[in-house]
Amino acid sequence: MDGERTQDVTGTAGGDGRTDAATEAFVAHRNLLFTVAYEMLGSAADAEDVLQETWLRWAGVDLGTVRDHRAYLVRITTRQALTRLRTLGRRKESYVGEWLPEPLLTAPDVAEDVELADSVSMAMLLVLETLTPTERAVFVLREVFDLGYDEIAEAVEKSPAAVRQIAHRARNHVAARRPRGTVSRTQAQSALDAFLRAADTGDLQGLLDVLAPDVVFLGDGGGVRQAVLKPIVGAAKVGRLVAAGIGNIAASGWSLAPAQVNGHPALVVKADGEVDTVLALRVADGLITGFYAVRNPAKLTHMLKETALSR
CATH class of the missing domain: 3.10.450.50 (Nuclear Transport Factor 2; Chain: A,)
Structure with missing residues (x-):
């Protein structure tokens, strides 16, 4: 989500401290949330829509009950992205020709983070397309963002044991299909x-x-x-x-x-x-x-x- 779009989403924040605190937390993690949604969807436009939906739900949360703002926001974003990912799958079935991810003009610092650059490369995003929605969410959250199994379990609404199995299956699937080696x-x-x-x-x-x-x-x-x-x-x-x-x-x-x-x-x-x-x-x-x-x-x-x- 770019800065202008975020301003539209959070621009309704009033003067009360609760809303300001919610806005602060959301903006602080905005780039992370966008990256999670984009890696799950391969579409920047849909990732932006997911962030709007995330903000609407986050704005209604009682922050006093939230121990970890980042984890809670990632959980909302993941669930919204999963819902949209299933809809996108139906859309892609009728797409004319090959479907490719939406390209992003990125800053030099993205290339400097080799693991991040690899995870958002066109080649890797196409490999992620071959996973089921839940496998994709688990793989992205575990392998790219290094979330714990308990956190991922809450995000995808599965047990930690099930998430471990899904992560293992997704990891093997990606390893068999991902581009060979990383390139400097x-x-x-x-x-x-x-x-x-x-x-x-x-x-x-x-x-x-x-x-x-x-x-x-x-x-x-x-x-x-x-x-x-x-x-x-x-x-x-x-x-x-x-x-x-x-x-x-x-x-x-x-x-x-x-x-x-x-x-x-x-x-x-x-x-x-x-x-x-x-x-x-x-x-x-x-x-x-x-x-x-x-x-x-x-x-x-x-x-x-x-x-x-x-x-």
Whole structure:
């Protein structure tokens, strides 16, 4: 939730100390709550809605009965996100083409927290999509935010013993599907720089040299903008697709610039000053292993200014 949206939510706070204390606690943990909701949903817009719902419930709580404001707020946010996650699942079933998470323009400090950056990467968010809603909530709260099993049990309304089993199952599921290894900022930036050099000079071989043999290209136009409807796999196919896209950008007079998206290097295509495409990259062993091209206009609103995330 950005600052302006938060002000709308908490702007009704009056002069009584109880409301001011509730507002203070909510704002103090706002970035954490947004991050929890976003990692559970993969959608910034839905995460913002969850935070609005969290505030409405938090504003009615008797703070005298709450021992730990942070834990209580996380619990409300988790429950609201779980409800919304089940609704989103039904929406995704009718989505046109591939569904990709909503990209966020992030500050440099997100990239500096390697575990946080990994957890919000496009690749990891897609892995989390393969979990059930409860598994996803438990995994995020345990593995990313290091909450205790008792706290998580209250948030997902399960017993601590059940939560331990769910966490074990989710951890194994993610381990089998997550991108191989973590990549340093230097490695990722080097791969992006090599890609840009090859693109600028029209060096197709140079472009192919920076792509992994099994590189995958995913596109998300949401049925509104043109995008590949199915994954494109293999360096030769992806190389030709990307080279053609860069050629079209140059011919149209559009701009292609690097940016930090979800804590990782990415490229942003702008047409007449407006964001047209976000091209997030996944890197492993110095090679680009994945492209995530988000073109659905409804998913590009959080590319206008940096979003603060925290653990």
